[in-house]
Amino acid sequence: MNTMRGRFGSQLGVILASAGSAVGLGNIWRFPMEVGRGGGAAFILIYLCFILLLAMPVMLCEFIIGRSSRSNAIGAFRKLAPGKPWVLTGIMGVLSGFLVLSFYSVVAGWTLHYTALSAAGQILGKDGTDYGAAFNTFVSDPWLPLVYLAVFLLLTHFVVARGIERGIEHYSKLMMPLLLVIIVLLMCFSLTLPGASEGIRFLLDPDLSEVTPDVVLGAMGQAFFSLSVGIGCLITYSSYFSNETRLVRSALNVCAIDTLVAVLSGFIIFPTVFSVGINPDAGPGLVFITLPNVFNMMSGQMPLAGYVFALLFYILLLLAALTSSISMHEICTAFLSEHFSLSRRKAAAIVTAVCFMLGACCSLSFGPWREVTVMGRGFFDLFDFTVTKFLMPLGGISMTLFVGWWLDRRLVEQQLTNGGTLSVRLMRPLLVLIRWVAPIGILIIFWSGLLG
Numbered sequence: 001m002n003t004m005r006g007r008f009g010s011q012l013g014v015i016l017a018s019a020g021s022a023v024g025l026g027n028i029w030r031f032p033m034e035v036g037r038g039g040g041a042a043f044i045l046i047y048l049c050f051i052l053l054l055a056m057p058v059m060l061c062e063f064i065i066g067r068s069s070r071s072n073a074i075g076a077f078r079k080l081a082p083g084k085p086w087v088l089t090g091i092m093g094v095l096s097g098f099l100v101l102s103f104y105s106v107v108a109g110w111t112l113h114y115t116a117l118s119a120a121g122q123i124l125g126k127d128g129t130d131y132g133a134a135f136n137t138f139v140s141d142p143w144l145p146l147v148y149l150a151v152f153l154l155l156t157h158f159v160v161a162r163g164i165e166r167g168i169e170h171y172s173k174l175m176m177p178l179l180l181v182i183i184v185l186l187m188c189f190s191l192t193l194p195g196a197s198e199g200i201r202f203l204l205d206p207d208l209s210e211v212t213p214d215v216v217l218g219a220m221g222q223a224f225f226s227l228s229v230g231i232g233c234l235i236t237y238s239s240y241f242s243n244e245t246r247l248v249r250s251a252l253n254v255c256a257i258d259t260l261v262a263v264l265s266g267f268i269i270f271p272t273v274f275s276v277g278i279n280p281d282a283g284p285g286l287v288f289i290t291l292p293n294v295f296n297m298m299s300g301q302m303p304l305a306g307y308v309f310a311l312l313f314y315i316l317l318l319l320a321a322l323t324s325s326i327s328m329h330e331i332c333t334a335f336l337s338e339h340f341s342l343s344r345r346k347a348a349a350i351v352t353a354v355c356f357m358l359g360a361c362c363s364l365s366f367g368p369w370r371e372v373t374v375m376g377r378g379f380f381d382l383f384d385f386t387v388t389k390f391l392m393p394l395g396g397i398s399m400t401l402f403v404g405w406w407l408d409r410r411l412v413e414q415q416l417t418n419g420g421t422l423s424v425r426l427m428r429p430l431l432v433l434i435r436w437v438a439p440i441g442i443l444i445i446f447w448s449g450l451l452g
C-alpha cells in the first residue's frame with residue numbers, strides 16, 4: 001500500500017508546502033494582534049525563543065514520526081507503537097484537524113469577502129466608525145458568511161483532491177513565491193509612509209516592563225499555532241518526504257520562513273497603523289476593522305495607492321490561509337483515505353462536508369447562535385480554545401515524549417542523519433531539546449491554559 005502513497009517531487013516542494021502550512025492567518029492576522037497586545041519588540045523576542053526551544057523540536061519529532069512510518073497521523077502511531085495508547089495522540093490530531101479547519105475557514109471566508117469588497121472598491125469611502133459596524137453586520141449575518149465559508153472550503157477541497165504532487169506541491173510552489181512578493185511590495189510601501197518610524201520603533205525597541213506571564217503564555221501558544229505543530233499536520237506532510245530530505249535543515253528552513261513572514265507582516269501593519277495614528281492593540285479587529293480604516297485614510301491622500309494596497313493585502317491573507325487550510329484538510333483526508341481505503345476524492349469530499357457543517361456552527365456563533373454556548377463558550381471560541389489551548393499542547397508533549405523517550409534511539413538518529421549519510425553536529429543539543437526542554441516548557445502552557 002505504501003508504494004501507492006504520494007510523494008513530494010522535490011526538496012523545494014517539501015519546503016514550500018511545509019512553509020505554506022506554517023505561514024497563514026496565524027502570521028498575518030494573529031501575530032500582529034498578539035504583538036500589539038503584548039507590547040511590541042519584547043513579545044517578539046520571547047516568541048523567537050519559543051520557536052527555537054519548543055515549537056521547532058516538536059516539528060522535528062513530527063518529521064521523524066511521519067517519515068519513518070510513512071503513514072497518516074493515526075496510522076503512524078499504530079505502526080511505530082502497535083497496541084499502545086500512543087495512538088491517542090494521532091486520534092487527537094485528526095480530531096483537531098477537523099476542528100481547526102472548521103473555525104479557520106470561517107476567518108478565511110471573511111478574508112474572501114474582504115478581498116471581493118476591496119476588488120470592487122467598496123472598502124474605501126466609509127466613515128471611520130462605520131468599519132466596525134460593517135464588520136459586525138457582516139459576521140452576524142446568518143447567510144453571507146456561510147456562502148464565503150463554503151467557497152473557501154471548496155477551494156481547499158479542489159487542491160487537496162488533486163493529490164500531493166499535482167495538488168498540494170504544485171499550488172504551494174505557485175502561491176508561496178507570490179505571497180512573498182506581495183509581502184515585500186507591501187512592506188516597501190508601508191515603510192515609506194509618513195510617520196512609519198514610530199511603528200518600526202515599536203517593533204525593534206523592546207520594553208521589558210510590558211512582559212507579564214500572560215504575554216509569555218501568549219507567545220508560546222502563538223509559536224505552536226504558527227508552526228502548525230502538535231496535531232499531526234507535519235506527521236502527515238513528512239510521510240510524503242523522500243528519503244533524501246534533510247529533516248533538521250528542512251525544519252530550520254520552515255521555522256525561518258515562518259518567522260520572517262510573521263515579522264515582515266509586523267513591518268507592514270505597524271508602520272501603517274502608526275502612520276495614521278491608530279492604537280496598535282485593537283485585537284482581532286486589527287485586520288478587518290483597523291486596516292480598512294487605514295486603507296481608507298490612505299486613499300484620501302493617494303486614491304490609487306489605497307485601492308491597490310487594500311486589494312494586495314487581502315489577496316495575501318487569502319493565499320496564506322489557503323496554503324494552511326490545505327494542510328489541515330490533508331490530515332483528515334489522508335487518514336480517511338488510508339484507514340477506510342477510500343479514494344482521495346471521496347475522502348476529501350467527506351472532510352469538506354463535515355468541516356462545512358462544523359464551520360457553519362462556528363460562523364453562526366457570531367450571529368443567530370450567539371446565545372448558544374457549550375461550557376460557557378460559543379462554537380468558534382470553543383473550537384479555538386480546544387485546539388490551541390488543549391489539543392495542540394497535549395499533542396506536543398506526547399510527541400516529544402514519544403520520540404525522546406519511547407522510540408528506539410537508533411531509529412531517531414537514522415532519521416536525523418538519513419541513515420548515517422549526514423553528520424548532524426547539533427544532534428546532542430537537539431536531543432536535549434526534544435527530551436527535556438520542549439515537554440517541560442509545553443507542560444507549562446498546558447497547565448496555564450487549563451487554569452486560565
Ligand code: PFF
Pocket residue numbers: 021022023024025026027100225226227228229231233324325327328
Ligand atoms: N500555521 C497556520 C497559521 O499560522 O495560520 C495554522 C495551522 C495550520 C494550524 C495547520 C494547525 C495546522 F495543522
